Amino acid sequence: MPDSAPTKTVNLPGNHACALGAIAAGCRFYAGYPITPSSEVAERMSVELPRVDGVFIQMEDEVASMGAILGASMGGMKVMTATSGPGFSLKQENIGYAAGAEIPCVIVNVMRGGPSTGLPTRPAQADVMQARWGTHGDHPIVVITPDSVPEIYAQTIRAFNLSEQLRVPVVMLYDEALGHLIEQVSLSGSGDIEIANRKWAADPKPEFQPYASGDDLIPEMVRPGDGFRTHTTGLTHAENGFPTQDPELVDQYMRRILDKLEIHNALIESFEAIDTEDADYLVVAFGITARAARRAIKQAREQGVRVGMFRPITLWPFPVAAFESIVGGKHGVLIAEMNAGQLITEIERYRPAGCRVDGLNRIDGETITPRQILNSLRELADNE
Amino acid sequence: MNEAGKQFNIRDYLREYLFPHFLCPGCGHGIALRALLWAIDELDIDKDRLAFVSGIGCSGRLGAYIDANTFHVTHGRPLAFATGLKLARPDLEVIVITGDGDCLAIGGNHLIHACRRNLNITCMMLNNEVYGMTGGQVSPTTSSERYTTTTPYGNHEPVFDACALAEAAGAGMVGREITLQTPGLKDVLRQGLAHEGFSFIEVMSDCTEVFGRKNDLGSSAEMVLTQKASVRPDFLEDAVDQPFRPHQIKTGVLAKNDRPEYAESWRRHIEAMKRERGHA
Ligand code: SF4
Numbered sequence: 001m002p003d004s005a006p007t008k009t010v011n012l013p014g015n016h017a018c019a020l021g022a023i024a025a026g027c028r029f030y031a032g033y034p035i036t037p038s039s040e041v042a043e044r045m046s047v048e049l050p051r052v053d054g055v056f057i058q059m060e061d062e063v064a065s066m067g068a069i070l071g072a073s074m075g076g077m078k079v080m081t082a083t084s085g086p087g088f089s090l091k092q093e094n095i096g097y098a099a100g101a102e103i104p105c106v107i108v109n110v111m112r113g114g115p116s117t118g119l120p121t122r123p124a125q126a127d128v129m130q131a132r133w134g135t136h137g138d139h140p141i142v143v144i145t146p147d148s149v150p151e152i153y154a155q156t157i158r159a160f161n162l163s164e165q166l167r168v169p170v171v172m173l174y175d176e177a178l179g180h181l182i183e184q185v186s187l188s189g190s191g192d193i194e195i196a197n198r199k200w201a202a203d204p205k206p207e208f209q210p211y212a213s214g215d216d217l218i219p220e221m222v223r224p225g226d227g228f229r230t231h232t233t234g235l236t237h238a239e240n241g242f243p244t245q246d247p248e249l250v251d252q253y254m255r256r257i258l259d260k261l262e263i264h265n266a267l268i269e270s271f272e273a274i275d276t277e278d279a280d281y282l283v284v285a286f287g288i289t290a291r292a293a294r295r296a297i298k299q300a301r302e303q304g305v306r307v308g309m310f311r312p313i314t315l316w317p318f319p320v321a322a323f324e325s326i327v328g329g330k331h332g333v334l335i336a337e338m339n340a341g342q343l344i345t346e347i348e349r350y351r352p353a354g355c356r357v358d359g360l361n362r363i364d365g366e367t368i369t370p371r372q373i374l375n376s377l378r379e380l381a382d383n384e
Numbered sequence: 385m386n387e388a389g390k391q392f393n394i395r396d397y398l399r400e401y402l403f404p405h406f407l408c409p410g411c412g413h414g415i416a417l418r419a420l421l422w423a424i425d426e427l428d429i430d431k432d433r434l435a436f437v438s439g440i441g442c443s444g445r446l447g448a449y450i451d452a453n454t455f456h457v458t459h460g461r462p463l464a465f466a467t468g469l470k471l472a473r474p475d476l477e478v479i480v481i482t483g484d485g486d487c488l489a490i491g492g493n494h495l496i497h498a499c500r501r502n503l504n505i506t507c508m509m510l511n512n513e514v515y516g517m518t519g520g521q522v523s524p525t526t527s528s529e530r531y532t533t534t535t536p537y538g539n540h541e542p543v544f545d546a547c548a549l550a551e552a553a554g555a556g557m558v559g560r561e562i563t564l565q566t567p568g569l570k571d572v573l574r575q576g577l578a579h580e581g582f583s584f585i586e587v588m589s590d591c592t593e594v595f596g597r598k599n600d601l602g603s604s605a606e607m608v609l610t611q612k613a614s615v616r617p618d619f620l621e622d623a624v625d626q627p628f629r630p631h632q633i634k635t636g637v638l639a640k641n642d643r644p645e646y647a648e649s650w651r652r653h654i655e656a657m658k659r660e661r662g663h664a
Contacts, residue, residue: 029472050654055471060497064464067457067494071437071468074455075476079468097458224435224453224469224476231448233456242402242448 009186014152014178015082017185018108019044021156022080024193027106028054029077031068033061033087036120037176038110041082062090070094070103074232076223078160082108084176085127086117088134095169096135097234102167102211102219102257104198106159109171110179113338113365122365123175125287126339131171132316138254140261142268143171143316145286149183155313158270161196166264167218173315175338177288177367204228211253212239217260261317269322270313275301276326279308281380284323284347285336286312289368293336296373305381318346332356332380336368356384397421397431399451406445410596410604412589413510415563417446419587420479420508422566423574435476437466439491442517442591443483443510460491463498466505474647477577480507484525485515488544492524495546495584499553502581503646508573509546509584512591520594531598546586551639556581558639562588562615564608568636575637581645588615588633 012020019041022030030045042058049056055072059065062083069079083091088109098105111127113119127134131143142162146155156172163170201208201220204227213219219239222228235243236250244250261268272290275297276282285293290311297307310326312319327333332355335344344359351357360376362368398421407414424434434452438444440459447454453476457465462480470478487495487509498505514532515521522532524544531538551558557579559572569587576583590596590607601607618636620626 029468031468050657055650057467057471059464059467060493063461064467064494064497067461067464068468068471070457071455071465071470072472073468074465075469075472077472093458094461224473225432227432229431229452229454231454231456233448234458235456 007186007189007192009184011182012149012185013040013180013182014149014174015040015110015180016044017149017153018082018156018172019048020187021153022106022160023048023052024188025078025157025160026195027078027080027160028052029069029072029079030054030081031057031059031065031072031079032081033059033065033083035062035084035087037112037179038082038084038108040179041108041110045080062087063093066091066094066107069105070098073103073105074224078104078164080106080108082110084110084112084120088127088130092135095141096137096139098169099135099139099141099257100234100236101232103169104163104167105169106156106163107169107171109173111173111175113363119365121176123177123288123367124338124363124365125175125289126342126363127173128315128337128339128342131173138258140168140257141171141316142166142168142261142314143173144313145173145315146178146313147287147290147311149178149181150185151313152178153185153187157193157195161194162268164198165196165218165267166260167198167221168261173287175288201228209239210241211237213256217256217263265317265321268314268317269319271319271322272309272311272313273322273326274309274311276308276310279306280331281305281307281377282327282330282333283307283309283336283373283377284312284333284343285309286315286343289336289338292368292370293373295370296377299370299374300377305377307377320350324350327355328352330355332358332384334358334360334373334376334380336360336373336376338362338368356380392422392425394418394421397424397451398449402449405449407442408593410590410592411442412512412563412587412591412604412608413442413446415566416508416510416569416587416589417449419563419566419569420573421450422570423577426570426574427577429477429577433475433477435469435473435478436481437462437469437478438481439483439486440517441483441486441515442512443481444486446481460486460489461494462486463491463494463505463507467498467501467503470503470505471647478505479577480505482507482509484509484511484513484546485523488524488546496549496553498582499550499555499584501646502554502556502643504580504582506573506576506583507585509586510589511546511586512589512595514591514595516591516594520598530595532595533598547584547638550584554641554643555584555639556641556643556645557583557637559583559637560586560588560633560635562608562611562635563590564612565617565635568617572637579640580648581643
């Protein structure tokens with residue numbers, strides 16, 4: 001690759017890797033509000049963006065930073081904001097706007113413990129359901145959960161690609177421990193990163209319908225200034241972009257924005273399966289907990305219990321087909337998560353008959369250890 | 385007449401295919417929209433470069449009727465959205481249309497910080513003293529003693545002076561006008577559009593159907609005449625024979641400063657940084 005920047009290996013905390021992944025993906029606008037444990041994402045963006053002629057702005061609150069990135073996105077830029085639980089709650093209003101008006105954007109939620117202000121400096125994985133259902137109404141959203149610093153970098157790039165291609169908000173969901181963990185990351189040279197862009201509409205025609213789509217269910221986007229002069233609204237709208245309450249058109253719109261994720265599932269779905277083929281038992285874990293699970297399944301095998309791991313990387317939409325094909329024939333599944341039992345409800349929906357489902361939950365602001373997983377696995381195997 | 389010598393025709397700026405519009409007969413918002421488009425016409429701003437951002441409420445629905453790039457966003461957030469849009473696209477003429485509830489209640493925080501930043505956006509706030517679209521509830525600008533559906537015994541809260549707030553927060557230009565003075569309103573809006581910085585213009589509108597009816601304020605014509613009697617235009621500033629009375633509301637251009645425009649100073653700042661580090 002003579003023209004591209006060379007690949008560089010550096011030590012980085014997760015939050016910095018997220019910022020650098022965003023820049024590599026082409027993000028040129030960041031608006032945010034300080035909140036622990038995500039602030040380093042903003043700090044790094046404030047250093048990097050001016051160097052690439054991008055814009056960084058710290059807004060007056062979380063609501064405004066979410067609003068500002070949507071404005072910039074409609075102006076034609078790739079955009080991101082980062083926050084943690086309390087701020088994620090405040091952003092939900094405009095996340096819904098992004099889902100409804102189909103505005104590409106990436107939202108990073110570095111999870112901390114507890115409801116309300118909770119545990120600002122301690123990790124948790126308790127925003128699993130909020131990430132999926134935080135904003136009101138039926139809506140499309142993609143949620144990605146990396147489990148290492150290099151994966152934060154790579155998956156942030158992918159989050160932008162998905163968001164731009166599918167016109168959907170994409171959430172990067174990882175916890176405080178990963179956000180502050182320092183690992184080696186190889187930063188790809190500019191030539192070897194795959195970058196996807198939104199589909200732009202060609203020449204403005206008077207009959208242009210901003211929310212009409214082909215079979216891919218993704219309408220083309222327009223930039224203000226290019227002569228289209230379209231309308232964008234959070235109200236339920238017809239293909240012409242204007243509000244409608246016509247049941248037929250409402251139904252058409254609702255189904256299209258939901259179905260578009262379904263038909264592009266191959267693009268969205270991502271997971272890791274370790275030693276699942278011969279396994280009698282399965283651990284389901286994501287993010288920081290998957291790291292403990294990796295060790296626990298090895299130890300379990302040493303003790304003669306055949307265990308594998310299923311790790312959703314795309315958490316929502318949950319990789320159902322992949323999970324179902326792997327879970328078939330297993331005697332039991334252990335879901336280890338740092339919350340009171342959120343992902344387990346999804347797993348229970350797809351549990352095959354006769355397969356026992358156990359939860360291992362930690363809600364004390366500490367990460368789950370390999371020993372805890374191992375003990376729970378033994379219990380699962382003994383009681384099955 | 386605009387600079388090209390063409391007579392202003394509001395139809396050149398409207399999406400007439402969306403008519404009939406939703407406004408009640410006698411509503412002041414339509415006149416405000418006319419004044420805004422008239423000012424735009426006089427400044428000869430290309431429609432493709434025009435971006436309107438509006439929030440929720442009767443004011444928020446106006447944007448859809450304008451043949452331009454129009455964004456109808458979440459309640460109270462048009463200034464936040466507009467800030468992102470303008471920073472991403474300094475080439476656009478970004479105009480916010482908002483109401484007293486949208487701008488001063490749910491969106492109050494965004495207003496003061498938009499004034500402070502002084503980004504080149506024009507914000508037209510339609511003040512009709514009420515939440516019209518939701519059926520007539522009290523707003524931060526409802527006059528004292530007025531009846532609304534949530535002040536059945538009369539309003540007891542003090543009123544927000546939006547212009548004083550905007551001026552104190554640092555807006556580059558602040559103005560206020562009544563709809564009866566349509567040419568005057570057009571001129572204030574024109575000054576706001578031309579000003580390099582954040583311009584805040586309050587339009588004293590009238591919600592005849594909901595607020596007027598509830599308070600027995602008469603027809604729309606009567607309402608605007610009452611407004612006219614309550615204001616003190618800026619051109620009377622030095623008129624000795626018409627002394628200012630404390631209850632009078634000032635109209636016209638109320639404040640102007642030449643604080644640096646946000647995007648411009650950001651760009652200068654970054655360029656200086658790049659020169660310093662030798663990678664300009
Ligand atoms: S409810 Fe009031 S503000 Fe709304 S359109 Fe009718 S008269 Fe105008």
